[in-house]
Amino acid sequence: MRKHPLATGIIGGIVGTLLVAVAVWLTIVYTGAYNVAASDQHADAVRWTLDTAMHRSVARQAGAIEMPDEPSEELIAAGARHYAESCVHCHGAPGAEPAQWSRGMRPEPPRLTEAATEWTPEEIHWIVSNGIKMTGMPAFGPHHSPQEVAALTAFVGALPGLTGEDYAALTGSGESAGGAAHHEAE
Ligand code: HEC
Known part of the structure; x- marks a missing residue:
């Protein structure tokens, strides 16, 4: 031919x-x-690639999860206590700064009081269970019970509406977040 x-x-x-x-x-x-230094920002193209891949991947895989419509007050309160133990040092909370060392991570863990509004409860559940590769966001599913992950999800979903006093009351922490959060030194 x-x-x-x-x-x-x-x-x-x-x-x-x-x-x-x-x-x-x-x-x-x-x-x-x-340059893999965390003290240096990702190149825009790399950041875009990782971020878009992350959003698309989470949206695609979270579809299979079924979440209760209205989480109970008890579930949210239980989630707050787990959050003070495992999350506040990276993501902060109303009235609680993230730990200073977490500001040296790339990507920098976002403040969930704002970032949580971008995700559905199903997506938050998926992220907490599975973590996110190449960001430092750990998977909590392998060593936390399904109830704990559900409680954390309920709490993160409620975070955007909470004040500093609500958070302190829920975690019984007075002004610091269970000792896990470090206020900025400067
Ligand atoms: C060691 C620091 C660290 C810890 C501890 C941590 N995270 Fe994260 N988390 C991250 C990083 C880094 C990202 C990814 C940020 C990005 O790429 O935008 C992330 C992303 C997220 C996101 C998606 C938000 C977004 O818009 O990127 C949610 C939801 C989340 N984490 C919830 C939690 C919860 C709940 C806990 C505790 C059970 C927790 N994280 C513990 C570092 C951490």
Whole structure:
């Protein structure tokens, strides 16, 4: 069979482009050109890639989870106590600063009082259970019971509406978050 010269050219172009892309990728990986220092921000393209992959992946996988419509006060209160133990040092809470060391993470763990509004309860449940690769967000599912994960989810969902006093009352912590949060030194 005779090959059409245009088709051969197009295929050659595609293969050539792919080879160049692989060469650039391998060069970046092997030469150490990408700065992995957490003190340096991600390059915009890398941040966009990780962030978009994360949002799409969570949305896709969280669809299978069924959550109760209205979590009970007890569940939220139980979640607050787990949150003070396991989360506040990275994500802060109303009236409680995150630990200073967590500000050195890339990506920086977001304040969930705001960030939680972007996610559905199903998505929050999925994130808490499974964690997020390459961000430092741990998976709590493997070593927390389903009840604890459900309580944490209920509490994170309620976070945007809470005041500092609500948080202190729920965690019984007075002014500090169970000793887990460190106020900024400066
Ligand atoms: C060691 C620090 C650390 C701890 C502890 C931690 N997280 Fe995270 N968390 C992160 C980081 C980092 C991200 C990802 C931020 C990003 O990529 O935007 C994240 C993301 C999240 C998100 C998605 C928010 C968003 O918009 O990115 C939720 C919800 C969340 N964490 C809940 C929790 C809960 C609940 C706990 C406690 C059970 C917890 N996290 C403990 C570091 C932590």
